[in-house]
Amino acid sequence: MSIEVAHTLTKNFKYSFPTCTNEEILFKLDVPVEIPYSGCTRELVQRVINMFHIPVYLEDELNEKLAEFVATETKNFHNDRDEKLINQLKNSELNVDGIVKNWEKMFKENVMEFAEQKGTSDEEVFAAAYHKLVHSPALETILQVENSYAKTVSSMLKNRDEDVQKMTERQTSEMEENMRLLNTTVTEEDINELATRHFEEQSLVCGRWGSQIDALCQTQRSQHRAWLMTTLDQYQTTAALSTPSNSPLDTFCPERSLSAPAPRLEESFTIHLGSQLKQTHNIRIVACDLLDLCRLDPDNPTEHMRRLQTSLGLYSTELSAVVLLSSAPPATAAPLKALQRAAAASPEHHFASLDLQLKDIAEKVKEPAEQRNSQRGDGRRARAALQPGDVYVTTHSNLGDVHVVFHLVADDDAVSGDISSRHPVIMGLRNILKAACANDITTISLPLLLRHDLTEECTVAWCSRRAELVLKCVKGFVLEAFGWGGARPATLQVAAPPNTSPQVFASLAALLPAIFRVSAPVKAKQPAAH
Structure with a gap:
């Protein structure tokens, strides 16, 4: 049993006042008022005065x-209502569950009415569609379509380079001819005007080609996404696949090249990490340019398998990453410029372009980096956005073997000098490995010597000391990262510079069994025959 509690009730407001002719005669006013009254009492008074002709x-x-x-x-x-409710609660006459459900319903209705409507974003829908299709028979078709797009972009880049080269040769010849006639028929002002005109021509041509390439990539991106969604609908209903009419798949050669890749120095080990619960990992040392992991050649049929693995792992918990050294500011770094060329060779269908990502990163890190640098009292360096040991991250779907690129800022001291385990660049490696474990990156490649090439001052002893320091720190960082949870780096690749000699490479490879616990088969002796 429950007592109904009224939401409102009516009370009579009584008021009396004497008439103008005789004060003993009272005019009595009786007005019903709804309690609680939600209106304005002054407005009600005006209505009463007008209705009853009150002075x-x-x-x-x-x-x-x-x-x-x-x-x-x-x-x-309110007092009467609350007293009734309290009595109901004391006598267990209230349906508490019903009240809670009613409040929940009212809250949801209020939120749905006034809150911002948010649903699954287009990026999430596209990611789910792509992940489903690449794990279906449509994978081959997707790779062919993406390769045809990459060929179109590569062809336009080639035309751009040829156009710029021809213009540069013409301008160089023109400038040399004018320099030969200097102080005869040509003045210094003429040379300056010619140089200005050449610069304007270069800027105009580069801007025109850049605009055309951006427009092509944006068109391909939208067409590719529309085709993928249509393909998913067809595959779910009829299991039939179609190719877009604007994708020239006849340019894709399905035959595989029989030419073997260029030989390189490499060696692999299976290692165990951990004191009690040991984890098995693969560690590989290789002499190569880490940017080779990023470059793709759409005209080379052997690249098909690399694109296959990258596409399958794009929206998975087994991502691949590479660590590239950069300088501050990042726009001056040679590896970054090479990465920009590699990323521009094919359209990016899943993430923002590399240039847009770098621009966004530069804006976001400026204020916190300057605050940090000022707090540290760096003085003249307080304006620098990034310092040695800082890391910024870019994501990609159009590179060869990697999805994530960690850009580790390093200075000349870290590249060529003697450093300790507390150097900011080493601490940057620590942050990278922690981020990798926390974000499903199971394969990571990093520069073993914290440099991308070898010079004359890089002696065998220096290379061994640097490699030993990096490997020992990496081992400790990986063990530390296990405590944070997340994915474990199943494959760790350390890359020596590509110009490493076989002798130096052998000494570097010998460090791995000494630093890591290498898995080795147990040799059992057969008992002697009696």
Whole structure:
């Protein structure tokens, strides 16, 4: 049994005042008022005055009386209502579950009415569609379409380079001819004007080609996404696949090249990490340019398998990453410029372009980096956005073997000098490995010597000391990262510079069994025959 509690009730407001002719004769006013009263008492007073022809000199007194009446009756109403509810609760007469459900319903309706409507984003829908299709028979078709797009972009880049080269040769010849005639028929002002005109021509041509390439990539991106969604619908209903009419798949050669890749120095080990619960990992040392992991040649049919693995792992928990050294600011780094060329060789269908990512990163890190540098009292370096040991990350779907690129800022001291385990660049490696474990990156490649090439001052002893320091720190960082949870780096690749000699490479490879616990088969001796 439950007692119904009224939401409102009606009370009569009574007021009397003497008539103008005889003060002993009172005019009595009786007005019903709904309690609680949600309106304005002054407005109600005006309505009462007009309706009953009450003298205007009584307005202030009437308003005061009515406001007092409403306040008193509202207080009494709430007190009576609350007392009834308390008694109901004491006597277990309230349906608490019903009240909770009613509040929940009202809250949801209020949120749905006034809150911002958010659903699954287009990026999430596209990611789910792509992941489903690459793990279906449509994978081959997807790779062919993407390769045809990459060929179109590569052809336009080639035309751009040829156009710029021809213009540069023409301008160089023109400048040399004018320099030969200097102080005869040509003045210094003419040379300056010619140089200015050449610069403007270069800027105009580069801007025109850049605009055309951006427009092509944006068109391909939208066409590719529309085709993928249509293909998913067809595959789910009829299991039939179609190719877009604007994708020249006849340019894709399905035959595989029989030419073997160029030989390189490499060696692999299976290692165990951990004191009690040991984890098995693969560690590989290789002499190569880490940028080779990023470059793709759409005209080379052997690249098909690399694109296959990259596509399958794009929206998975087994991502691949590479660590590239950069300088501050990043726009001056040679590896970054090479990466930009590799990323521009094929359209990016899943993430923002590399240039847009770098621009966004530069804007976001500027303020916090300057605050940090100022707090450290770096003085003249306080304006620098990035310093040695800082890391910024870019994501990609159009590179060869990697999905994520960690850009580790390093200075000349870290590249060529003697450093310790507390150097900022080493600490940057620590942050990279922690981020990799926390973000499903199971394959990571990093520069073994913290440099991308070898020079004359890089002696065998220096290379061994640097490699030993990096490997020992990496081992400790990986063990530390296990405590944070997440994915474990199943494959760790350390890359020596590509110009490493076989002798130096052998000494570097010999460090791995000494630093890591290498898995080795147990040799059992057969008992002697009797």
